[in-house]
Amino acid sequence: DDLDLGGYRHYMYKEIQEQPECLERMIRGRLDDRFGVSRLDGLNLTPRDLRGFARVKILGCGSAYYAGQIGATMIEDLARVPADAEAASEFRYRNPIIEADTLYIAVSQSGETADTAFAVEEVKRKGGRVVGLVNVVGSTIARACDGGLYLHAGPEIAVASTKALTNMAVGFAMIALALGRVRDLSNADGQRIVAALRALPKQVAAIVEAEARIAEHAKICADARSLFFIGRVRGFPVAREGAQKFKEISYRHAEAYQTSELKHGPLALIDEELPTVAIVPSDDLADRNLAAMQQIKARKGQVLAITHDDVDFGDLDVPRFVVPRSEPELDPILLTIPLQLLAYHAALILGHDIDKPRNLAKSVTVE
Ligand code: AGP
Numbered sequence: 001d002d003l004d005l006g007g008y009r010h011y012m013y014k015e016i017q018e019q020p021e022c023l024e025r026m027i028r029g030r031l032d033d034r035f036g037v038s039r040l041d042g043l044n045l046t047p048r049d050l051r052g053f054a055r056v057k058i059l060g061c062g063s064a065y066y067a068g069q070i071g072a073t074m075i076e077d078l079a080r081v082p083a084d085a086e087a088a089s090e091f092r093y094r095n096p097i098i099e100a101d102t103l104y105i106a107v108s109q110s111g112e113t114a115d116t117a118f119a120v121e122e123v124k125r126k127g128g129r130v131v132g133l134v135n136v137v138g139s140t141i142a143r144a145c146d147g148g149l150y151l152h153a154g155p156e157i158a159v160a161s162t163k164a165l166t167n168m169a170v171g172f173a174m175i176a177l178a179l180g181r182v183r184d185l186s187n188a189d190g191q192r193i194v195a196a197l198r199a200l201p202k203q204v205a206a207i208v209e210a211e212a213r214i215a216e217h218a219k220i221c222a223d224a225r226s227l228f229f230i231g232r233v234r235g236f237p238v239a240r241e242g243a244q245k246f247k248e249i250s251y252r253h254a255e256a257y258q259t260s261e262l263k264h265g266p267l268a269l270i271d272e273e274l275p276t277v278a279i280v281p282s283d284d285l286a287d288r289n290l291a292a293m294q295q296i297k298a299r300k301g302q303v304l305a306i307t308h309d310d311v312d313f314g315d316l317d318v319p320r321f322v323v324p325r326s327e328p329e330l331d332p333i334l335l336t337i338p339l340q341l342l343a344y345h346a347a348l349i350l351g352h353d354i355d356k357p358r359n360l361a362k363s364v365t366v367e
Contacts, residue, residue: 036190111139
């Protein structure tokens, strides 16, 4: 009811604002600064178990699936264990091969998503080991898993997921640390990631406070019939989640592409009427991302870059929203936040029912 809104106009907005404190709860008691590692007792996995996994398979739906894609990259980066995310809604129908040396991770805010719950059952039936990253305590998926981490994001009411997704990404970072530190990840690198995790709440607060600077771009996006969200490698799941959030509450067609794929087809659609939101972190792909933005501009496309302050745009004149830098492996967490605000402000302009968008339910408990 309105009391829970605590003076905010929308749950989605309230939940975006709550993220710094949700992050604090997520990491509390789970990080060890001295040994640069996470302490995840709830997973019920011994160091020997952790060392024994040859692969990681992450299962979730919608935004939880995109959080899983962010997580898979973190696990490959930090632990050098092959990892991928798959839509649980597909996994359950394709007679998947379940391997004893794969760690399965089910990710879900509600813990009640039927597709994800079925996927968990399928893994278990065939002898796989599955842990959960779940927000709702005691939910179906949480109970079905062999162990897990609760997200501690608190109740998420808005259909469009924000704070749960952010905590999912942090959960994956901590699992990546746990897997990495029993393999080749050095103590120094572990400490680097632990320090970066501890810095996240303040950094997220800074982004949320800069809301007005992202809101100024919402009108262009709201006016467009269709938008692209582009990113590559670590930035691609960020783009997918940005497009997802945007289409859920603005009802505008938004599509995510790998920036590298533009020239293989989608570039044909670019003109002055199709704006692009580009994820441009300060990494070794920045130059290639700049070249892609150049190509979009040359075709009269408008671009908004979500970027870091040390990316040199040279004479490329595009509006930018700058987020604080984390460690490169964790940058996707911070790059996602402005996209929540962009979608929120576009939907506000359009006058949509932000918390209960048409055709969608908070959790999909039926097939
Ligand atoms: C997120 O904004 C969506 N409403 C939706 O994609 C959601 O993430 C998905 O249905 C999975 O829900 P869950 O996390 O509760 O399993």
